[in-house]
Amino acid sequence: MTKPRVRWHIAVFLAPAVLIYSAVMIFPLFNTLRLALYSRVDQERIFTGLDNFRTLFFDPIWAEQFWNALGNNFWFFLVHMLVQNPIGIALAAILSHPRLRFAALYRSAIFIPTILSFVIIGFAWKLILSPIWGIAPSMLDAVGLKSLFAPWLGKEEYALTTLALISVWQFVGIPMMLIYAALLSIPEEILEAGEIDGITGLAAFWKIKLPLILPSIGIISILTFVGNFNAFDLIYASQGALAGPDYSTDILGTFMYRTFFGFQLQLGDPHMGSAIAGAMFAIILVGVCIYLFGIQTRMRRYQL
Amino acid sequence: MNKARTNPLNAFAMHGALILYTLIALFPVFVILINSFKTRKAIFREPLALPDADSFSMIGYQTALKQGDFFLYFQNSLIVTVASLALVLLFGAMAAYALSEYRFKGNTLMGLYLALGIMIPIRIGTVAILEMMVATGLVNTLWALILVYTAQGLPLAVFILSEFMKQVSDDLKNAGRIDGLSEYTIFFRLVLPLVRPAMATVAVFNMIPIWNDLWFPLILAPAEETKTLTLGSQVFIGQFVTDWNAVLSALSMAILPVLILYVIFSRQLIRGITSGAVK
Numbered sequence: 153m154t155k156p157r158v159r160w161h162i163a164v165f166l167a168p169a170v171l172i173y174s175a176v177m178i179f180p181l182f183n184t185l186r187l188a189l190y191s192r193v194d195q196e197r198i199f200t201g202l203d204n205f206r207t208l209f210f211d212p213i214w215a216e217q218f219w220n221a222l223g224n225n226f227w228f229f230l231v232h233m234l235v236q237n238p239i240g241i242a243l244a245a246i247l248s249h250p251r252l253r254f255a256a257l258y259r260s261a262i263f264i265p266t267i268l269s270f271v272i273i274g275f276a277w278k279l280i281l282s283p284i285w286g287i288a289p290s291m292l293d294a295v296g297l298k299s300l301f302a303p304w305l306g307k308e309e310y311a312l313t314t315l316a317l318i319s320v321w322q323f324v325g326i327p328m329m330l331i332y333a334a335l336l337s338i339p340e341e342i343l344e345a346g347e348i349d350g351i352t353g354l355a356a357f358w359k360i361k362l363p364l365i366l367p368s369i370g371i372i373s374i375l376t377f378v379g380n381f382n383a384f385d386l387i388y389a390s391q392g393a394l395a396g397p398d399y400s401t402d403i404l405g406t407f408m409y410r411t412f413f414g415f416q417l418q419l420g421d422p423h424m425g426s427a428i429a430g431a432m433f434a435i436i437l438v439g440v441c442i443y444l445f446g447i448q449t450r451m452r453r454y455q456l
Numbered sequence: 457m458n459k460a461r462t463n464p465l466n467a468f469a470m471h472g473a474l475i476l477y478t479l480i481a482l483f484p485v486f487v488i489l490i491n492s493f494k495t496r497k498a499i500f501r502e503p504l505a506l507p508d509a510d511s512f513s514m515i516g517y518q519t520a521l522k523q524g525d526f527f528l529y530f531q532n533s534l535i536v537t538v539a540s541l542a543l544v545l546l547f548g549a550m551a552a553y554a555l556s557e558y559r560f561k562g563n564t565l566m567g568l569y570l571a572l573g574i575m576i577p578i579r580i581g582t583v584a585i586l587e588m589m590v591a592t593g594l595v596n597t598l599w600a601l602i603l604v605y606t607a608q609g610l611p612l613a614v615f616i617l618s619e620f621m622k623q624v625s626d627d628l629k630n631a632g633r634i635d636g637l638s639e640y641t642i643f644f645r646l647v648l649p650l651v652r653p654a655m656a657t658v659a660v661f662n663m664i665p666i667w668n669d670l671w672f673p674l675i676l677a678p679a680e681e682t683k684t685l686t687l688g689s690q691v692f693i694g695q696f697v698t699d700w701n702a703v704l705s706a707l708s709m710a711i712l713p714v715l716i717l718y719v720i721f722s723r724q725l726i727r728g729i730t731s732g733a734v735k
Contacts, residue, residue: 159558159560161638161639161640162554162558162560164550164640165551165553165554165643166550166551166554166555166566168546168547168550168551169547169548169550169551169570169610169614170551170566170570172543172547172603172606172607172610173570173573173607173610173611175607176578176585176588176603176604176606176607177573177578177581177607177608178569178572178573179584179588180581180582180583180584180585180588181576181578181580181581181584183581183584183587183588184580184581184582184583184584187583187584187587239477242473243473243474243477246470246473246474247474249470251467252467252470252471253471254471256726258474258475258478259726260718260722260726261478261481261482262474262477262478262481263722263725263726264481264482264485264715264718265481265484265485266664267664267668267714267715267718268485268668268711268714269667269668269670269686269710269714270668270670271668271670271686271689271690271693271710272488272689272707272710272711273484275693275703275707276484276485276487276488276707277484279488279703279704280484280487285499285500285503285700286500286503287487287503287504290503321480321481324481329726353466374575378575378577382577382579382580384579384670384671385668385669385670385671388670388674389670389690405579405671408582409671409675412582412583413675422583422586422587425582425583426583426584429580429581429582429583432580433576433580436575436576436577436580437576440575440576
């Protein structure tokens, strides 16, 4: 017997992907977590353990910004879960109706905002909501609701919710498509069996389809969570790095950018930036673990 | 026949809801596009009117093209997107083939390792990525962006493609082996052409986030000659905030290429998403 020869081709097939992925993604990820444990003192990098995290969580100046950004981020996520996903599911439910005409046309049109960049979206809405241009107030005027108008993006109490709704408007296409795909994969026999038992229309949706698409709703929730907790572009594009007015739209992404890169008078600090990245990593990890171990394994799956 | 399924009132309500939402989705894009072709006066006087002979003007486009190097930005975006996609597809397919075709020690572990990146966003590692790019002198080159986007796209590509490669028939590959083809020839000549639809799905999935990204161009390649279209329009608009003609034209110029690509690829994209590639 000869020894099994080394199958070099396996290594050749794997090498490029593994090298790039390890060097540009995994290594920097851990390196960032490591950098969070250092500080720069007099041009020298010294190990300070968890000091940066202590500063971030407990130092009055830092902590206020951090908890503000974290709270805003949770609100941002909540708005997505409560508005984006239900609308997406409702649209998908209508679109998947077997005898609907022009379904492909609606689907493509509703997906258009999703393909545009945050920069475009951010500015477009900024212009439309701007009191200078007056599209939003004059449209509200047309339906007699002019008194409701306010410069939403400029008011502390509305700005974050407005931005979250803009983001919802942009991304509704994703839950819509994924749920639509899930709904299409439900076999016709199941729905027919329900019909024979007298379950039709809305009842069929609540009692048959919804339980069957729960796993997809789970996936959408975790995608939304991860996406929201590393969001940055929309807020940076429409409100700038200071996430105004008065930090009311600051989320973890913008906070990390400001800290790490510096902005105006504030000097950049890569180590504090890494600490914030570490906190984001922990939050996302906890979210993903809750999903994988708490939700996904417990969800009832039906064999279709 | 079932009543609920054919009720005309129901159909009416469904179309009503869809039309309403379609209008909401398209309205801002429409307003930006029509106003970019109008004079400054017309933009403010009748923002919702279509441009006519009186109000038509290309002044915004002239300013934007003179002041910002939009062709260069566009070219940069195109190079970065195409190169990253090519690398993601090639390396992703190779790794997916290794994982799905051969049994070797650590196969499952390697699969899990590569799948880590699906859930963890690469942005978390930005600080160290910037440090590495500075150390290797890649800052302000398109290569920095290409490498980052390749790394970002690989996990999902490997995951999706290996699902598809498992479906390629063993008989075909074994026939190739009997004919004396090398493993490389089997992969490139027999397997790759068969998973082309899956590759297209991966490509459209990766295209949009790469093209639209603002974070990495802002941090890794903010120099004038490496600006991507997204960053370029962001900076341009920031400088010309008060010149509404220029801002609206810049926005339109950023929207149009994506919109055209979307019209061409939308069928592929939607089929990709709904074919259950993401489970």
